[in-house]
Each structure stands twice: as structure tokens, then as C-alpha cells.
Amino acid sequence: MSDINNNGFSFVKTLLNAWSWLFLALILAFFEIYAQVETGSTFIFRAYNIQSVAVAASQILLLSLGLTLVVVAGHIDLSIAFTTGLAAVAMALTVRLLGDANGWVVFAVAISVGMLAAVVVGLVNGWLVAYLDVPSFIGTLGTYGIARGVALIVAGGATVSIRSEEVRAFGNGDILGIPVPVVMALVLAGACHYLLTYTKFGIYTYALGANRASVERAGVDVKRHLIKLFVLSALTAGIGGLVYTGRFSAGAANAGEPILLYAVAAVFIGGASLTGGQGTIIGTVIGAIIIAVIQFGLVFSGLPPYWQFVAVGLVIVVAVLVDQSRDKFLGGAK
Amino acid sequence: MKPILQVQGLAKRFGAITAVKDVNFDVYPGECVVLAGDNGAGKSTVIKMISGVHLPSEGKIIFDGQDITNSPPETVRNVGIETIYQDLSLADNLDPGLNLYLGREKMKRVFGLPVLDRKAMQADAVEVLKGLGIKVPDPGARVREMSGGQRQSIAIARAIHWEAKLVIMDEPTAALGVPEQREVMALIDRLKQRGVGIILISHNLPDIFAAADRIFVLARGVIGGERRPSETTDEEIVRLMMGATIDT
Numbered sequence A: 001m002s003d004i005n006n007n008g009f010s011f012v013k014t015l016l017n018a019w020s021w022l023f024l025a026l027i028l029a030f031f032e033i034y035a036q037v038e039t040g041s042t043f044i045f046r047a048y049n050i051q052s053v054a055v056a057a058s059q060i061l062l063l064s065l066g067l068t069l070v071v072v073a074g075h076i077d078l079s080i081a082f083t084t085g086l087a088a089v090a091m092a093l094t095v096r097l098l099g100d101a102n103g104w105v106v107f108a109v110a111i112s113v114g115m116l117a118a119v120v121v122g123l124v125n126g127w128l129v130a131y132l133d134v135p136s137f138i139g140t141l142g143t144y145g146i147a148r149g150v151a152l153i154v155a156g157g158a159t160v161s162i163r164s165e166e167v168r169a170f171g172n173g174d175i176l177g178i179p180v181p182v183v184m185a186l187v188l189a190g191a192c193h194y195l196l197t198y199t200k201f202g203i204y205t206y207a208l209g210a211n212r213a214s215v216e217r218a219g220v221d222v223k224r225h226l227i228k229l230f231v232l233s234a235l236t237a238g239i240g241g242l243v244y245t246g247r248f249s250a251g252a253a254n255a256g257e258p259i260l261l262y263a264v265a266a267v268f269i270g271g272a273s274l275t276g277g278q279g280t281i282i283g284t285v286i287g288a289i290i291i292a293v294i295q296f297g298l299v300f301s302g303l304p305p306y307w308q309f310v311a312v313g314l315v316i317v318v319a320v321l322v323d324q325s326r327d328k329f330l331g332g333a334k
Numbered sequence B: 001m002k003p004i005l006q007v008q009g010l011a012k013r014f015g016a017i018t019a020v021k022d023v024n025f026d027v028y029p030g031e032c033v034v035l036a037g038d039n040g041a042g043k044s045t046v047i048k049m050i051s052g053v054h055l056p057s058e059g060k061i062i063f064d065g066q067d068i069t070n071s072p073p074e075t076v077r078n079v080g081i082e083t084i085y086q087d088l089s090l091a092d093n094l095d096p097g098l099n100l101y102l103g104r105e106k107m108k109r110v111f112g113l114p115v116l117d118r119k120a121m122q123a124d125a126v127e128v129l130k131g132l133g134i135k136v137p138d139p140g141a142r143v144r145e146m147s148g149g150q151r152q153s154i155a156i157a158r159a160i161h162w163e164a165k166l167v168i169m170d171e172p173t174a175a176l177g178v179p180e181q182r183e184v185m186a187l188i189d190r191l192k193q194r195g196v197g198i199i200l201i202s203h204n205l206p207d208i209f210a211a212a213d214r215i216f217v218l219a220r221g222v223i224g225g226e227r228r229p230s231e232t233t234d235e236e237i238v239r240l241m242m243g244a245t246i247d248t
């Protein structure tokens, strides 16, 4: 009889797996103490702060949810930055074209057109990676450029502002007091979590990230699976664009560009690994919240806003270091 | 008793290269047949034709009385031939249960939603591994955290669980330490006791003699000889592997 060896680093292991939660607690404590000492007020327990952080985290999350699935499968999707922009512009242009006479009908058509634009980008990404064997980093960098160019061309290089009560309500309304963008992000996070953790689709995604041969052997059509992953990634990013158009009553080609770095960072802070096979939606949610807290906290404490780039950059480096030491501890016998 | 597998006049050409030709052998239930041969002899080519990865250029493959010569890999697996490749085709980041069921997962319903039944699959994996003499203290642990021999046992458990009648193993001990090599040899014995036929690919003499009921030696794409371990010696097998085809 032989036992399956349990390696003895369980404490370190738990710590490395939960570091993002600890880190979030730490920065929250930091800003809270800062607020108490400097201004004698609270940072955490103020509705306005919570809402601001939640909305910022949602905007990041919409780009990083689908990305998490792609990264777990061992790939990357850089095009999401401009898939967001393309969807935002497509939605805004549709409203402008159809006018705002038939409010909800136009709204529904505009949403569909925006999603369709996103799906096209996802299909192209999937086709490049699955059927032409283009490395996803290069392939999606290509579609990043194409989506950017197309969005700028159709928008005439400008921001497409619109006047629509429905679109405005979509971006700025609330459901039971929770802002619509936050509700959207939460619902999509729930759906992606279900998909990744409780379904065959999720298991094949993890297995694909670890060993493509294992999934092929299981009789799964890997090419189709890859296409589905890239379409999902484009879809969540596209929804991010729709939310953007809703929030600002305008579509802009660069709607997603400033948050690409944050979206990618959220996925890796959340425990995903560049080599694939790892990562969770809950982790990505925590990652997005960490970044939003840093962004808002720095503004709140009156530091020049540029510090957020430095801070988020540092967190990314820490995330990579943690990932590497985790490999050392959890690698086991191979 | 009738053979579970018959290979008749099998040949494979890759363009102008003839990788193997005129390969004939059979495997009986509960028997371990070793395909021995030096690097490039054509061993992997032969088993890839059996498992449906390569189409044979010539010849016939008959399994359990059924002609499976041109069947795709899924069909071959479904009729009861499990092939364990050198990389084991395991997903390292999943637990033994999910690896056992990969592609045929057990599902259940929670609030009407279909979800993976991880617990049931883990329990089945523990059960099958117990039958192979492997204890699993943590059924939820990832396969990555297990030893090479135990990982091999999961690949074998998969064959047993899905009731394979023939298991093909391509150099299963190549990447293992000595104790783990012994574990794998013990696993092969257990498979034989269950009446499973085995094709073992190896060029490691101790393994060949420990596991084989019959040895077929491939050299440069042709079978140079068939021997029983009790009727041959290390030297003779090596000589055959080097390509001495004259029977002495």
C-alpha cells in the first residue's frame, strides 16, 4: 500500500492561496486608519465610498470575467480593451441612427448590435487561435489593433454622444439601491463562476490549461471549446462597453483602453497563472476590488492620481512573486 | 481461449518512409505482451495504429472478433481498448475523480441547475484506486501533488473503471524512480488478474522480463522474433533489438 503524499506545507499553502484576501484586508485597514488619523472620519463605512469602489470594480470586472476563463485555459485576450470600445461605439451609433422615438425598442436593438460587434471580435480571436494556431498573445494583439481602428473609423474619430432616457437609466439607475453596472457585474460574475466551477465546460477549461492532450483524449472538441472561450471573453468585455455608453451617454473607441491593465492585473492578482490551469472567478472579483480600492483610496487620501499606476504595478509584481512561490510549494512530485 | 486482439500484416508508410511492415501478433485475455525494440524501431507507430491515431497502410486489426482497422480513437476506446501514453494524458490541476471521469462526468441537480457531482466522482476514484492497492488520504487533492507511480495508477484506474479489455502502455516506467517502477509492475499484475490483456512497450530489460508472458521484438520496423521469458535470455533479446533477425 502506498499513500498519496500530502506535503507538509499546508500552512504556507493556505497563506499563499489566501494572500489576496489578506492583502485586501490590509489595504482597507490602511486607508481606514489613514482616514481616522487624518480626518477623524471613516473610509470604509461610508455609502458613497462603497458605491464608488463598487462601480469602479464593476467596470474592471466586466473586462476581466471572460478574460479569466481564457487565462485558465492557458491563453490571453488583449483585444478586450477595444472590444469594449467597439461595442460602446456600435451601441451609441445605433441609437443615433434610429433616433430615440421608440425608446425601449431602440435600446434593445442598440444593445444587440453592441453585443454582436463584440461576438464578431471573439469569433475572429477564437478562429485565429484554434484553427490557425496563432499564439493568443499575438493574435489578440492583432484584433486589439483592428477593433481599435474600426471603432475609431465608424465613430469618425470622435466620441459618439447620444440622448436617450433608456440608455441613461441603464448606466445610472439602480435596482434595490444597487447601481445597474454593479448588478450587471455581479450577475455575470455569478454566471461565470457557475460555468467555471460547476459545469463540464469549466472542467474542460481547467484541463485544457494543464494539458491539452487530456481534453483531446476525453473526446472534447478543443477547437470549438477555444472559440467559445474567446466569444465569452469578448461578450463580457462588450457588455462592459454597453455599461460605459450607459454611464456616460456616449460611446468612445477608447472606452476600455485605460482599464486593460487593471483587468489583466485583476485576473493575476486573483490567483490565475500565465501558464494556465489556475484561477477562479472569486479570485478575480477580489482582484478587481483590490485595484478599485487602491484607485479610490489614493484619490481619497489626496495623493496625486498618478500614484495609482505605481501602486497597481507593485501589486502585479507581488502577484507574480506569489504565483511563483506557490508553484514551488504546491508543485509536488512531478 | 480466443485472443482478444489480433494484428495481421500491419504496415505503415509515412510518405516514402516505411516505419513498420508485416507486423503480426496477438494478445490473449489476462496476458501481457511486450513489444520490445530500440529507439525508432516502430513500437509507437504500431500502437498508434491499434488505438486509431494512425491509419494503417496495410493489414488488419481485429478486437474481440470485430474488425476495428479503420476506427477513430473514440470508437477504439469505446469498444474497450485504453491507451496510456507516456504523458499519461492527465490534467494535473484536477483531482483523481475528475481525471477518472474526464469527458464523461457525473452530474447532479442543485435547485434545478445541473452541476458536477465532484463528491461522487471522488468516491468512485477512491474505490477504484483501493482495488489497485493505492490509498488516497485526500480525494480532493490535485493529481499534481501525487507521485509518478500514483499518477500512473490513475491512468490505469481509468482503464479499469471504464472496463477496458485491453490496455496499451507506452513505456510506463520511463520517467519513474525504482520504487515507483515496482508499483507500476504490481499494477500490471493486478490488471492481468482481472483478465485484462496488456500490450507493454519497453526497452528496459528488467521490466520486460518481470511483466511479459510473451515478448515480440521489433527492429527497424519488422518483428525479429517472438520469445517467452522462460525460454530466452537478456543477451538474446538485446541481440534481437539490435536487428539480428536470424532465429537461433
Ligand SMILES: Nc1ncnc2c1ncn2[C@@H]1O[C@H](COP(=O)(O)OP(=O)(O)OP(=O)(O)O)[C@@H](O)[C@H]1O
Binding pocket: B014, B017, B018, B019, B037, B038, B039, B040, B041, B042, B043, B044, B045, B046
Ligand atoms: N508521423 C510520422 N511521420 C514520419 N515519420 C514518422 C512518424 N512517426 C514515426 N515516424 C518514423 O517511424 C519510425 C518509427 O518511429 P516510432 O516512433 O514508432 O519508434 P519507437 O519504436 O516508438 O521509438 P522510441 O523508442 O524512440 O519511442 C521512426 O523512424 C520515425 O522517425
Ligand SMILES: [Mg+2]
Binding pocket: B043, B044, B045
Ligand atoms: Mg515511442
